[in-house]
Amino acid sequence: MISAYEDGRSEPKLSTLKTIGDILSVSIDELLFHDIEDKGRRALQKRDVKILTVSLDQEENENITMVPQKASAGYLNGYADPEYMQQLPQFHLPNLAKNATYRAFEVSGDSMLPLVPGTVVIGAFVEQPSQIKSGKTYILVTASEGIVYKRVFNYLDENGKLFLVSDNEMYKPYEIPGEEVEEIWEAKAFISTDFPNPKDKNKAVTLEDLAEMISELKYSIKKSG
Known part of the structure; x- marks a missing residue:
């Protein structure tokens, strides 16, 4: 059946997708719409650099x-x-x-x-x-x-x-x-x-x-x- 999914001869039901996701620890959204092979796991891939909001003193040193x-x-x-x-x-x-x-x-x-x-x-x-x-x-x-x-x-x-x-x-x-x-x-x-x-x-x-x-x-x- 997995071979049929990979070859495009059959499509899994929603319940089957959920089972596959649970086994692989991925969400259905990630499984269907995210290129894991090219971009890596969403939870593991490097996130955008976060821009922190910081406060500076009069000499421009971070508080x-x-x-x-x-x-x-x-x-x-x-x-x-x-x-x-x-x-x-x-x-x-x-x-x-x-x-x-x-x-x-x-x-x-x-x-x-x-x-x-x-x-x-x-x-x-x-x-x-x-x-x-x-x-x-x-x-x-x-x-x-x-x-x-x-x-x-x-x-x-x-x-x-x-x-x-x-x-x-x-x-x-x-x-x-x-x-x-x-x-x-x-x-x-x-x-x-x-x-x-x-x-x-x-x-x-x-x-x-x-x-x-x-x-x-x-x-x-x-x-x-």
Whole structure:
């Protein structure tokens, strides 16, 4: 039957297309209308370079734009609007590399202990999802989840998805499609008025826990494939 489809002697039904798409982890739209052989997978191909809206000080040095928790919802709609971005708090930090653009996000919830709610995480802009390094922590601006701060594992080459893991073992990992990510910021520093308590370390995952999580995620990928 597949040979008949390839030769043009028969056309698959919609249900068959869905089955083929599920097996190959592609959407029906990508399967029918996108030249995968020539252009590569949509989720994996290099996206257009994103033009960031940044704020400059009087000496034309980039400010670090601060996105408070209460402004998170507005940021999803206004991050490309210069007027909106200018209204957000701006500041500088010493000892950060000069060859990157930074943004600060206020953390909510306790999924990334020992960082407590209200901690400000400063991230360096990452241009492409393919540049995500598995096991590192990132702030992701996403279409479905909003703004999230997680430890990210990059499985774009395998199934076009990213796995998001919390450092607090009370929260289960989950996955999101790579194409849902609007912005990526690799965590470089944090600001907190709460000093970490050594007793809190047992609330965060250890390297052994992470290794076990990775093994479970790989098993899940192979099982679903």
